[in-house]
Amino acid sequence: MERGKFFQSNHRTRIYLDAIAEVIGHHGLLALLRLADLTYWIDHPPPYDEVWGVDFADFSQLNATLEMMYGPRGQRALTMRAGRASFDEAIEQLGPKVGLAGATFQALPVPLRIKALLEALARGMEQHGHTAVTVRKEGAQFIYSVHTCSMCWGQHDVEHPVCHGTVGFLLQALTWAEVGDDFQVEESRCSATQAAGDGRCEFTVSAIA
Numbered sequence: 001m002e003r004g005k006f007f008q009s010n011h012r013t014r015i016y017l018d019a020i021a022e023v024i025g026h027h028g029l030l031a032l033l034r035l036a037d038l039t040y041w042i043d044h045p046p047p048y049d050e051v052w053g054v055d056f057a058d059f060s061q062l063n064a065t066l067e068m069m070y071g072p073r074g075q076r077a078l079t080m081r082a083g084r085a086s087f088d089e090a091i092e093q094l095g096p097k098v099g100l101a102g103a104t105f106q107a108l109p110v111p112l113r114i115k116a117l118l119e120a121l122a123r124g125m126e127q128h129g130h131t132a133v134t135v136r137k138e139g140a141q142f143i144y145s146v147h148t149c150s151m152c153w154g155q156h157d158v159e160h161p162v163c164h165g166t167v168g169f170l171l172q173a174l175t176w177a178e179v180g181d182d183f184q185v186e187e188s189r190c191s192a193t194q195a196a197g198d199g200r201c202e203f204t205v206s207a208i209a
């Protein structure tokens with residue numbers, strides 16, 4: 001995996017790691033970090049600060065190692081949970097700043113509310129690392145397009161999409177916006193499934209039929 005190119009905040013990474021550790025326990029975490037070649041984090045986990053100190057390659061390795069240890073289903077459950085926790089943490093900081101907390105936002109018609117939410121999340125991501133995100137509408141669907149995905153950075157030839165952390169992050173956002181029962185999120189394009197991953201992953205937000 002290409003190292004030293006893109007980084008994300010310590011804080012984001014730590015919240016994600018904490019959510020996983022809550023489930024797999026101390027021994028599980030030790031095994032995970034050893035297997036992922038991240039033993040430095042055993043005594044020095046990323047601190048709760050906003051420094052962009054975590055290499056995308058390390059974060060991606062963490063996610064890939066979860067699949068080695070727990071299988072695709074286990075990895076999916078753990079990283080979705082971590083993604084949901086990441087949103088809960090992000091909205092605390094992000095909500096007031098980007099106008100998501102007020103009555104005006106809650107009064108918007110649902111499609112506009114989702115669009116505003118996704119665009120705010122995209123801007124928020126860009127404050128916490130080299131993750132560039134754009135949002136577009138295709139018919140009734142919204143595409144949340146991550147141009148440099150840290151979840152699967154450097155992975156390739158994987159048989160299935162792996163960035164469930166972002167799926168969980170977006171699902172929690174929809175729940176927060178009170179449309180969680182009506183919309184679904186699918187990773188419709190994952191860079192990790194390509195022969196030569198270009199780092200771009202796309203997530204489709206659509207109404208549940």
Ligand SMILES: [Zn+2]
Nearest residue numbers: 163190191201
């Ligand atoms: Zn992906």
